[in-house]
Amino acid sequence: MEHLSSASLVWIxxxxxxxxxxxxxxSCIRCFGQLPADLDLPSETVTSxxxxxxxxxxxxSSASFVVQDSATxxxxxxxxxxxxPGFDAIAGTAPFTFFAVIDPNVGQGPPxxxxxxxxxxxxxxxxxxxxxxxxxxxxxxxSDNVGNSIGxxxxxxxxxxxxxxxxxxYRDFGAGLTYCGTINYSASGVxxxxxxxxxxxxxxxxxxxxxxxxxxxxxxxxxxxxxxxGSGNGAYTIAGGGPTQGLSRAAPTSASARSKRVMxxxxxxxxxxxxxxxxxxxxxxxxxxxxxxxxxxxxGPTPCYVYPGNGQEPFPYWPLYYKGDANxxxxxxxxxxxxxxxxxxxxxxxxxxxxxxxxxxxxxxxxPNANLSSVPASPNIYDGPYVGADEDNKxxxxxxxxxRGKANLTTMQxxxxxxxGGHQAVVTLSGLGQDPLEPQLGGIKWNGTITLDTTDPNxxxxxxxxxxxxxxxxxxxxxxxxxxxxxKVTNTTGNLFKCLADPTHATWKTTTTGAIPVPSH
Numbered sequence: 001m002e003h004l005s006s007a008s009l010v011w012i013x014x015x016x017x018x019x020x021x022x023x024x025x026x027s028c029i030r031c032f033g034q035l036p037a038d039l040d041l042p043s044e045t046v047t048s049x050x051x052x053x054x055x056x057x058x059x060x061s062s063a064s065f066v067v068q069d070s071a072t073x074x075x076x077x078x079x080x081x082x083x084x085p086g087f088d089a090i091a092g093t094a095p096f097t098f099f100a101v102i103d104p105n106v107g108q109g110p111p112x113x114x115x116x117x118x119x120x121x122x123x124x125x126x127x128x129x130x131x132x133x134x135x136x137x138x139x140x141x142x143s144d145n146v147g148n149s150i151g152x153x154x155x156x157x158x159x160x161x162x163x164x165x166x167x168x169x170y171r172d173f174g175a176g177l178t179y180c181g182t183i184n185y186s187a188s189g190v191x192x193x194x195x196x197x198x199x200x201x202x203x204x205x206x207x208x209x210x211x212x213x214x215x216x217x218x219x220x221x222x223x224x225x226x227x228x229x230g231s232g233n234g235a236y237t238i239a240g241g242g243p244t245q246g247l248s249r250a251a252p253t254s255a256s257a258r259s260k261r262v263m264x265x266x267x268x269x270x271x272x273x274x275x276x277x278x279x280x281x282x283x284x285x286x287x288x289x290x291x292x293x294x295x296x297x298x299x300g301p302t303p304c305y306v307y308p309g310n311g312q313e314p315f316p317y318w319p320l321y322y323k324g325d326a327n328x329x330x331x332x333x334x335x336x337x338x339x340x341x342x343x344x345x346x347x348x349x350x351x352x353x354x355x356x357x358x359x360x361x362x363x364x365x366x367x368p369n370a371n372l373s374s375v376p377a378s379p380n381i382y383d384g385p386y387v388g389a390d391e392d393n394k395x396x397x398x399x400x401x402x403x404r405g406k407a408n409l410t411t412m413q414x415x416x417x418x419x420x421g422g423h424q425a426v427v428t429l430s431g432l433g434q435d436p437l438e439p440q441l442g443g444i445k446w447n448g449t450i451t452l453d454t455t456d457p458n459x460x461x462x463x464x465x466x467x468x469x470x471x472x473x474x475x476x477x478x479x480x481x482x483x484x485x486x487x488k489v490t491n492t493t494g495n496l497f498k499c500l501a502d503p504t505h506a507t508w509k510t511t512t513t514g515a516i517p518v519p520s521h
Contacts, residue, residue, distance in 0.1 A: 039077075041087075046071040049438055052302050061087040067098050074305060075100040099305070119294035119487045123326035124475050128288055129336040131348040133194035133229035136161060138282035138340050141251050142220070142234060144274050151251040151281070152187065152198070155343065161189035165200035165218065168253065169208045172246035180210035182252050185218065195223045212247075216240040222278055228286040228338065228479050230521020232278035238271075282343060283460040283520040285452055287478050288336040289429045291444050292354075293324035294473040294487040296371040297364070301497040302438075304360040304398040318398055319493075321364075323357045323372055330354045330381075332444060332472060333412055333433035341425035341454050346417035353407035355381045356436055360398040365389035374401070382406045405436030411443075423454040442501040445469050445508075450476060450483065453515065461515035470507045471499035479519040486511045 039055035043063035050072045053059060059075050060082040067073045068090040075081050081100050089098035137156045143149040154163035165185040170177040185200035198221070203214040215238045222234035300320040325331055331354045338348040357374070364370040366389055374391050378384035382404065385393065392400040412431035419425050427450040434443035448466035462478040466486075473487035486509065489495070499507050 041065045041075075046073055049440065050074070050302075052076070058082070060084070066090070068092055071097070073098050077102060117295045117491055119473065119489055119491060120296075120326040121487070122485075123294050123487070124290070124292050124331070124473070124485065125327055125329045126290065126292070126325070126331045126334070127329065128227060128286060128477060128480060129334065129350045129352075130227065131229055131286055131336070131338040131350075133224040133226075134191060135229075135338070135340070135345055135347055136191065136196050136222075136224060137343040137345045138280055138284060139342070141279045141281055142222075142236075142276050143279070144236070144271065144276050146271065146274075148249045149251040150249050154187065154189075154198075156191060156345075159191045161187070161191060161196065161198065163187045165198075166252045167249040168251070169210075169214070170248040170250065171208075171210050171212060172248065173210075177248055178210060180208040180212065181205065183208065183214055194225065194229070195221065197221050220276070222276075224278070226521060228284040228519075228521040230280040230284045234276040234278055235274070236276055237273045280521050281457060282340055283452075283454045283457055285339045285341075285425075285460075285462070285478055285518070285521075286336060286480075287339060287427050287429075287450050287452070287462075288334060288476070289446065289448050289450075289466075290334040290475050290477075291332045291433060291446065291468075292330070292473050292475065293322070293326070293332060293491075294489065295324045295326050295491045296328075297321045297324050297359070298491050298496060299493045300358065301493055301501075304358075304402060318361045320402065321359045321372070323355075323359070323374065325354065333407065333431065335412060335415065335429045335431065337415060337417065337427060337429070339417055339425050339427060339452060341419060341423060341452050342457075344419045344425075346425070346427075349415055351409050351412045351431070353409060353412070353433060356405045356407065357386075358402050358404075358437065359390055359400055360402045362400045363390045365400065403437055407433050407436050408440075423457075425452045426450075427452065442503070443469075444472065444500065445505075446474060448474075448476060450478065452478070454520075457520060460518055460520055462518045463513050463515045465510070465512040467505075467508050467510045469499045469502070470509050471496050474511070479521065481516070481518045483513055483516055483518075484511050 035054055035056045037055060037057045039053060039059045041053060041061040045066040047069040048071050052074050054076045056078045058080045059077040062084045064086040066088045069092040091097050135156050136154050140152040141149055142152055150165060150167040152163060152165055154161055165187045167183055169180040169183050171180050184204050186202050187198060187200045189196055189198035199219050201217045207213055217239040218236060220234050220236040222232045224232040300322050304318050304320045333353050336350040337346055339346045359372060364372050366373055372390045373388035374386050375388055376384060377387045390400050395403060412433060414430045416428045417425055430447040432443050432445050434440050446466060446468040448464060450462060450464045452462050454460045462483055464476045464483045466474060466484060468474045471489050473489055475482060476484040
């Protein structure tokens with residue numbers, strides 16, 4: 001049995017100084033708050049991560065408690081720590097395996113812990129993920145530069161494309177434009193990324209109602225772009241000699257609408273080749289769900305331990321501050337997906353996590369009320385260099401910048417899309433984001449449903465219902481429009497731990513909206 005008391009210090013099985021490197025929401029008995037007076041360690045085998053157990057009076061290990069592999073465990077008590085048979089600490093790959101310290105001031109936090117700043121409104125500034133625009137399924141208006149337009153109705157499977165090209169046929173016989181019927185071609189094509197090669201053949205009818213022939217075929221290449229891939233640029237060629245008798249073309253409309261349409265006098269007969277502009281008629285959506293810390297930084301639930309053997313440290317532990325996302329163009333987690341409800345298409349699912357960085361003594365370098373002075377100096381925000389007064393490029397030293405990481409993306413892959421009606425899609429996004437610098441316990445969790453309605457293609461709507469951990473902030477966007485931004489959170493260490501370490505979902509929040517107008521692409 002080991003019995004520690006009166007300001008003693010011990011390492012077991014690995015007697016070299018180590019640093020307790022932690023991040024958000026970890027297994028922590030005391031998080032700069034109320035401590036138990038006496039603590040009995042549970043019967044447990046700890047194999048990974050860093051765990052902290054603290055009590056204001058005593059800690060006792062009377063059950064089977066084993067520390068091994070990459071795990072580290074730190075015990076801090078006010079007067080005594082008892083290590084009884086059944087306890088074992090087996091040196092593994094961590095900087096140290098077991099660390100115990102008697103600290104009469106264990107119930108007192110170090111200076112500058114932070115008091116929970118209010119969330120900064122509209123501080124989520126990360127750009128929306130841009131889909132790869134590799135699916136052209138939908139209805140399109142294709143306009144040339146002399147006032148003509150045609151309609152494409154396309155379906156894509158893999159790289160193959162089928163569909164129709166249609167237009168209302170107008171002829172100029174010297175007394176204004178005369179409607180000569182609606183023409184339909186069979187369309188096919190192939191895709192190559194966001195570029196498409198299309199061909200339209202076999203016009204029906206081949207002779208319009210005014211008795212004039214139609215070109216036998218037409219080809220076009222088009223490249224799509226935009227936040228929901230709803231626009232593009234094309235180049236077309238009308239084969240077989242091209243239009244005759246001053247053919248002007250307009251994307252098809254209903255008979256009632258056609259009777260009201262007045263073709264502009266500036267519209268000239270379609271050219272046999274030229275450039276065109278594509279605009280979607282079928283609404284296309286880029287849906288995203290992100291989580292973010294709505295302040296510049298926040299004190300984490302566990303401290304950074306400083307080796308006290310040199311007698312120079314007034315406190316053996318210092319707070320770890322975690323870099324937030326407010327006005328930094330960053331996030332903790334993000335998911336995005338591309339959806340075309342009218343074609344029952346969904347693809348381009350995307351998931352990512354932001355860079356996790358923590359800081360300790362001396363930060364914020366520009367004063368206790370200042371922001372962290374830190375910006376990436378290269379496109380690699382995870383492992384690349386940073387510059388600023390809070391960046392010293394010295395890892396694991398509990399001074400200024402301390403550690404970095406990126407969350408595991410495998411727990412953020414859950415998504416589904418259903419199409420309950422011809423003009424509706426229901427997107428479900430859920431996941432778990434765990435900090436890479438701490439034990440994989442708890443974390444940011446979410447489960448959101450976003451319903452898209454295109455009954456009126458000119459005025460589509462979106463509504464959302466999300467359930468999520470009460471920290472950090474959660475935001476849902478559709479085609480760049482914010483549907484939900486739940487940033488009314490308490491930015492304190494205690495709330496962070498309460499929200500992220502809750503296994504019962506008792507602290508979860510649910511947020512819903514009604515139908516909100518969103519852009520069609």
